[in-house]
Structures are given as structure tokens and as C-alpha cells.
Amino acid sequence: MLPLTDRMRTEVAIIGAGPAGLLLSHLLALEGIESVVVETRSREYVESRIRAGILESSTVALLEAAGVGERLRAVGEEHCGIYLQWPGERHHLDFLGLAGRTVWMYGQTELTRDLGRARDAAGQRFYYGVSATAVHDLHSDRPYVTFQAFDGREVRLDADVIAGCDGAHGPSRAAVPVTARQVWERTYPYSWLGILADAAPSTDHLIYAWHPDGFALHSMRSRTVSRLYLQVEPGTDIADWPDDRIWEALATRLGHGQDGWKLITGRITEKSVLPMRSYVMAPMRHGRLFLAGDAAHTVPPTGAKGLNLAAADVALLARALTAMLREHDSRLADAYSDTALRRVWRSTHFSWWMTTMMHSTGDPFDAQLQLTQLDWVANSTAGATGLAENYTGPPSARAEPWSRPDDTPAFGRVALPRLTCSP
């Protein structure tokens, strides 16, 4: 780590070393723009925090274009579909055939490490283990951040712009006055119990399972590590879920024994309960403070969108700040919030739709509506295409998130169901 001074200056002060903050510092550096990243947690903690694992193809393209896609291509896994299931039925949705795009399985931990290493190689200044982070003078052209460094020294970081990439509980979101923002939110009446297990995946693609006992998801992190989730009551105490109970519930909900399919179990290495929430704040800018990623919006993880939205935001923001700081052209910066929010709302709707379709409410009427919806999605090309198009995400965010490259195939070309879709 570089030595601290009590007063520093940079072009862009970035709060938060999650995926949004690290990727933004990397993209800005590619444009020759200097930044400093400050983070409350230790680097080890940030790099081992188990969270997202699905990357849209546009996120993969962005990472590759930015020179940080090599390990992803080497050890990540391309998935060209998912399974949707409910008791007695399992259907494969072929994303490649339906939407012309795929997703990649690559853990947020791995991505964070890749970005950290790339920033190290470029001599990035970052400060882990800080506290009392605060933002100041947001309406001047010399805003600044103050924080207490890990050694107790008070530091002032002057900048041209501050990027709030500090997630849902950081100070950036809270720095926007209540009178200057609009908030939309939804808290869902269920949570997820997520586990990481030393168990080979029992499936080639993710399984999204509706079950009257509650939703279950079979995901994976590698050939030897599985990531699985169970719908549980909000406020669930993890102590009430010993390992045997978790495996039993997963086996029931995922259909162990159905058509000979078997759930492979193993040692559980991590367990946590995740509340389910949708949140959007607008605008994503307040004076010289720009918000990106979870600092501005939260989606329930059912649609696998949180990390991808963070990447899409900072792709737009890096371009906007480059034009603003290098060319003195603030048009992209002025349009940043509206442009980013179009994608945010599409993903917010999709995440809400997947969540409400897949989670049991205990109401028999809801259950019948969910089952007929699942049947339609799985068995109609129109329904399946809608899911595939949203799950794999709109094309690249680097230029204009809604522009369709000429080579994007037409939707709905492939009949369902197909059991494999290897490209």
C-alpha cells in the first residue's frame, strides 16, 4: 500500500472497492484518468465475499475489452441456458437459440481479484480499512471526501468528481438530500438461505425450481463447488437450518429421484441468509457525486442482475467522466442518470418478475397462476424468448445500452425444449 498523506488530490475519488468501484477505476485509467479508491473493509474480506456468479455476455465483452477477461475465459464457464422446473417437470431454455446470447458463470470473488490485480499492476492508489467516510461540497467543482485511515489519521481527498460505489449501506446514497431524490422500493415476504458446498454440480446449467415448500436454485462456482439456495422465511435464524435439513429441503424441492436425477451433496463451507428487496433511487447523480451499482439500486438475486447492472453503470460513467474531464463536454454526464436508469428499470422488472413467478406464497390461487405462467414460459417460444432475452441482458453498455449490433440474431429461432445447447 502507498504511504498516506493527510491531504491528497485526485481526479475521481471512488468510494467502495466492490465490483463497481474497481471496474470504474480500471476503465478510467484506460482513458488516462487518475482515481483513488477508499474502502471500509480489508482487501481480503472484499475478495472473499461470496455473492454473485452470473455474468451477462455484455459484461463479459466489457471485461475483455478492458483487458481483464483472460482468467474469466480460462476458468469461467459459458452457459447457454437454464432449467425451469416444477414438480414432475423440468424444461431447458436455450438462450443461444432464443436470444443469440449466453451468460458466464464466474464468481464475484474471482472478478474482484482480477480487477484488484489489474489495478495493482497499474499502480492504483487504494485505501482499505478506512472509517467515517463522508462526502463534502458536492455542488462545487472541488468536492472532497474525508475518511479516517486504518492507522487513525484523518485524511481529506480532493477531487473533480466523486463516484459513490459504496453499495446499499454506504454514505453516498445517504448524502443525496431526501428532497432531491425519488425512491421506489419493495420488500419481499421471503428470504434466501444460500450455501456454498464442496460438491460437484449435479447439473450442467442452473436449475430454477418452483415447489410448494418454496423456491430452490441449483447454481455452481466450479466443477467441484456448488452454490445452492432455498426460499426461507424473512428473519430466519441460520441455527435453525443444520446441514442435514438444508440438503433434505434441497433434495425435495429440486426433485431428487425425479426421472433418475440425483442431487450430489458435500461439505457445506458457507451459509448465509439474504433478504429479498428491490430498490431504485433517482437521479443517480447529485452535483459532482455520481452513484453506480448497488449504491443506487438493489434487485433480488433471482434474475442475477446486481453485478451486471453495476458493470453497465460504470461503463456509462467512465465514458461520461472522460468526456467531462478531458473534453470539457458534460452532455454524457448530464444524461448519465437517465441513460443508466433505463437498463436499471428493465432489470428491476425482470428480477421482480422472476421472483414473483418462482417463490411460493402459500396462497393456492397464487400457486395456480405461477404454474400456468411457468408452463407458458417453458412451452411457448414467445414466453421463453422473453425470459432468455432479459436473463442474458441487452447488448453491450459501453456505447449505448440499447443499440442492437447488426449481428444480433433474430429472437425465437429455436423450438423448445432441447436438453443441451452447446455452442
Ligand SMILES: Cc1cc2nc3c(=O)[nH]c(=O)nc-3n(C[C@H](O)[C@H](O)[C@H](O)COP(=O)(O)OP(=O)(O)OC[C@H]3O[C@@H](n4cnc5c(N)ncnc54)[C@H](O)[C@@H]3O)c2cc1C
Ligand atoms: C449479501 C449479498 C449477497 C448477494 N448475493 C448475490 C447472489 O447470490 N447473486 C447475485 O446475482 N447477486 C448477489 N448480490 C448482488 C451483487 O453482489 C451486487 O449487486 C454487487 O456486489 C454490486 O456491486 P457494487 O460494487 O455496486 O456494490 P458492493 O459489492 O456492495 O460494493 C460496495 C463496496 O463499498 C464498500 N463501502 C460501504 N460503505 C463504505 C464506506 N462508508 N466507505 C468506503 N467503502 C464503503 C463496501 O464494503 C463494499 O466493498 C448479493 C448482494 C449482497 C449484498
